[in-house]
Amino acid sequence: MLSNGTLRSRFQSCFFPMGKLEHFSHSCPLTSPEIVAEGICNICFQDQVVEYACKPCNFDICKTCSKLPQKVSHGFHSEHPLEFSLFQYDRKPGYIICSCCGNMSSCSFYEYKECEIYLDLGCALLKNVFTGWDVREMLHYSHEHLLRRCKPGQDARGSCLLCELPLSPSSICYGCVYCYSFLHERCLDLPTEIRHPVHLEHPLRRLDYIRSGGRTFCGACREKIDSVPFGCLECGFYIHMRCADSFLRCLMHESHEHKLFYVSSNAKEHFGRNNCCQICLRAVVSSLDSYYHCIECELEFHFECLGISKTISKRSCHIHPLVCKRVREEDDSLEYCGVCETLIHAGHHVYSCEECDFLGHIECILREVINIVIVFLFLNNDANDDDLSTNYRKSHHHCT
Numbered sequence: 001m002l003s004n005g006t007l008r009s010r011f012q013s014c015f016f017p018m019g020k021l022e023h024f025s026h027s028c029p030l031t032s033p034e035i036v037a038e039g040i041c042n043i044c045f046q047d048q049v050v051e052y053a054c055k056p057c058n059f060d061i062c063k064t065c066s067k068l069p070q071k072v073s074h075g076f077h078s079e080h081p082l083e084f085s086l087f088q089y090d091r092k093p094g095y096i097i098c099s100c101c102g103n104m105s106s107c108s109f110y111e112y113k114e115c116e117i118y119l120d121l122g123c124a125l126l127k128n129v130f131t132g133w134d135v136r137e138m139l140h141y142s143h144e145h146l147l148r149r150c151k152p153g154q155d156a157r158g159s160c161l162l163c164e165l166p167l168s169p170s171s172i173c174y175g176c177v178y179c180y181s182f183l184h185e186r187c188l189d190l191p192t193e194i195r196h197p198v199h200l201e202h203p204l205r206r207l208d209y210i211r212s213g214g215r216t217f218c219g220a221c222r223e224k225i226d227s228v229p230f231g232c233l234e235c236g237f238y239i240h241m242r243c244a245d246s247f248l249r250c251l252m253h254e255s256h257e258h259k260l261f262y263v264s265s266n267a268k269e270h271f272g273r274n275n276c277c278q279i280c281l282r283a284v285v286s287s288l289d290s291y292y293h294c295i296e297c298e299l300e301f302h303f304e305c306l307g308i309s310k311t312i313s314k315r316s317c318h319i320h321p322l323v324c325k326r327v328r329e330e331d332d333s334l335e336y337c338g339v340c341e342t343l344i345h346a347g348h349h350v351y352s353c354e355e356c357d358f359l360g361h362i363e364c365i366l367r368e369v370i371n372i373v374i375v376f377l378f379l380n381n382d383a384n385d386d387d388l389s390t391n392y393r394k395s396h397h398h399c400t
Helices: 004-012 185-189 241-246 267-273 362-366 385-394
Strands: 038-040 047-054 059-062 071-074 077-085 109-112 117-120 147-150 173-175 182-184 193-196 199-206 230-232 237-239 261-264 290-294 299-302 322-326 349-353 359-361
Touching: 077 117, 173 185, 182 185, 199 237, 237 241, 349 362, 359 362
Parallel strands: none
Antiparallel strands: 038 047, 047 059, 071 077, 077 109, 109 117, 147 173, 173 182, 193 199, 199 230, 230 237, 261 290, 290 299, 322 349, 349 359
């Protein structure tokens, strides 16, 4: 009995009968490769067995793409046939939006340029397609180019410029075919001005792409802001939306008189460049990259030095014991705190139940009194700065 590895090895050493193909996607004749092997198809960019290749040009295509038609017709645009267009690295814009499914794509496609009709390879081969994607366009303060309604598609990456949450392939967004930048359609109604406890002196306003310009740094985590931040131009204060959310929660500790706020992922770089921990008086703790920060004093405290329990039992929050752990950054699923019901960000420390799916922010679990916090207070509310500060203090308490 031959092993799978031996069978695969013998299969890969089999020889194709030599064949040639004149294909519209390439100027040179394509030939069957001498040895069966997988490669990246230059049309669909999938890992597939190479059916035909041009060795001098390093051009490979798979079996499915070798049978693609040069032109296709579809009922939703019966006026003109759509012609095949091969992916090009230097093409501007670098992306198209499929007129059938709405997915943004950078691979090869079919088009009728004058009518701005495009089909990705999957939709081009569908039969009886009579309904097109609902195409809309808009100019938005967050981006310099025209944005088109679309979905990020199977290669979705990055995050929304407004809410900073990860993009999913099927999210309905407005996207830029030049920059691969997106806004969730649902985020278009987010407020452009907020009052926030981290900066009570003035309202924080959403900056446009001209004023942010990719050169601002978050006053909370000190990382560069690649999205469109909230900011106070008068004070030169800017903040990620994810940090604005995190800073609605605080921790009070006996080692310090002010509220401490959790900061993740940049502690080693920050401690090495500026301050040391106010408890252990050291700049680096090799096992950690998270810390707590006092905005009023500009002081930092190592996560471990605050003595946050690795396990805790608090039946007022949850019936099972909770374990402190870090949410995996590679996990794209969205998790929510079982106490305040707001988002738990990837890479942050939380208290987790090993018996069920319960997760809780550390600050929410350690508060003596649990109150649901208000995520944003809008300017059209009647609350003034003093009322806001008082309400915020009432909902945040010392850790137990």
